[in-house]
Amino acid sequence: MDNILVPIDFSETSSYALEVAAKIAKEQNAHITVLHMLGLSEAIFTKDETQEYHEAKYYMELAKKRFTSFLDQPYLKGLAIKQIVQNYKIFSELNNVCHEHNIDLIVMGSHGTKGVSELFVGSNTEKVVRTSDVPVLVIKEQNPTFKIKKIVFACSFKDDSILAFKKALDFAHKFSAKLLPIYINTPYNDFMSTKEIDERISKFMFKAGEPNKDVYIYNDYSVELGLFNYSKKEEIDVLAIPTHGRKGLSHFFLGSIGEDVANHANLPVITFKL
Template sequence: MKKILVPTDFSDQAKYALKLAVEISKKTDAELILLHVVEIPGQTSFNTMGEATDIDGMEGVYVMKMIEQGKKKLAQLEENQLLEGIKFKSELKAGNAYYNISSIVNEYEPDMIIMGTSGSSGVDEILIGSNAEKVVRNAKCPVLTLKEEISLANIDNIAFATSLKNDDKELAQKIKQIAQFSYAKVHLLKVNTPNNFESSNNTKKRMDEYMKNNGLEAEKHIYNGINEEEGILEFAKENKIDLIAMGTHGRKGLMHLLSGSIAEDVVNHSKRPVLTLKIGD
């Protein structure tokens, strides 16, 4: 792992994400990219220096004050003792949060994004709702989202919810890496639902084949649920899972409206950290 992107709005959740990113950085010698986006609702016109263009009067003054405030907070973060000995870069952008996160992803090509899923209130808010969902849905690298503070030492059990297809090999490798860092036990999970039911014997055979193909050591679990999201969350609660990992197909447009996204729903409703990766087209 060479680069980890950490979007921050300086909220508690963003601080939790940074702490975990620092831990992983120390294990992998990865460089951290700290990104703060000054999101101004209704405004999308900014130049490459993060300065607003085509805005006049009091509105322009307000925008510039927000940018200066963001620069000051980012500078304070750079002096945090937590980052001592860590390789990092910091970026400040202004405008749409998701657009700027995507832009940084394309520019730096990080190996992972670690981000909080709840932001602060008002115009500083960047990491909640649709923005976090869009990042999970569209990012080309794994995305680790968290709501509460957690360290690698506290990750004892990882639930890997999978369809057992071989289109999530990259995610399987990231899970193996995190399990190695945290000495965690991996639980391979297949949720059976009324609309997508499979016999236990057949599922166990596919699990064995999947683990062999991915070099994965895990305890096998078949869990029956009303739907996949509820099944994953219920299994995690019942089995004291510390981290949930799963793929997302990143559907857009009509397909997303019709079928939704199990991964996005789990990210929204889980109190536990969730590691996701877009798989397929």
């Protein structure tokens, strides 16, 4: 892992992401690229060199100055950091940045407060996740003791998740972490018998080239509730989920499990594109 991208809006949550990115960069001997999306009106950039042009230039310079204080953090000492300020207005443009700068991982903060489903549905985070070809690690709260030792990988174990599983396995190897594949069996959504689950998982792992790897089956009332309970029980550090480019993650977490549970689902979440 050589280069980590951190989208910055100068909020508290983006500082949480930056701190986690710094920990990863030091462990992986990687660089950090910080990106601020200015999002100025297109009209400002279509004028001739008049007052509008100078106004746009002023805001871009102001954003660059804000980086000076924002990046003045002890946890960034010794790290190589590249700054980008651009007038991006749509989040798919982040994917272009990733390709241009050889980004291996995006680490970003989320303002979501209602668990994993709120974290992704209808948010800027979901837009990044949906369009990014590289893994996206989402941080919801400050995590000064962040580590990656145990990763739970949740999926349906259908063939379209094989590539995402391989990406997650490779990611875990980079951190010498343990990847725990899991199937959440629920009574309301795609319920299967033990025999049916075993057969599906066996075929999946064989095609993925990991026929001897253990897969955990956890029964609960919903996928999200099962992931929360299992992660708490096993002291999981990161939740890994495959995502579809067109649908994002909203299709993965159908239905509400109640705010009393979802408000506690604050684990870092990493997504891998199918």
